[in-house]
Amino acid sequence: MKKIEMLGYFWVFTSISLCIGLYKLELSKRVFDEEYEYIKKHRAFGNLTKYLIIIAIVSVVLLNCKFLIDKDYLFIARYGVAWSIFVLLIMCTGFYQKRNSLYYKRGLLAIFSILIGIAGSGYALKSMFFK
Structure with missing residues (x-):
């Protein structure tokens, strides 16, 4: 088995695991955790995170099906x-809290670190996105 094919199957396994976690x-x-349930109730965007999670799970299932049927590695590299x-942006909506929440400052710190991660990923992969 080629290394790139193994990497593709690793992507499929990891993405399915992440979908189960999401x-x-x-x-x-x-109820997962009392603290987490409090955070879910005090999100600034309300149920938007739930709907974005559904979109993310459906999209990763379609990505995996496309990869497993066509063995298109370039497709999985670009859209993966x-x-x-997209998942990092979903995390941003999930962490953003209303101002009266106990975890408002912690959510801002999490959002800031996620946005720096997105910017770093975008800069590292700019040749793939902007040809």
């Missing part, structure tokens, strides 16, 4: 990175 954290009706940046 589902458990955001969409599951079971875009999907990862």
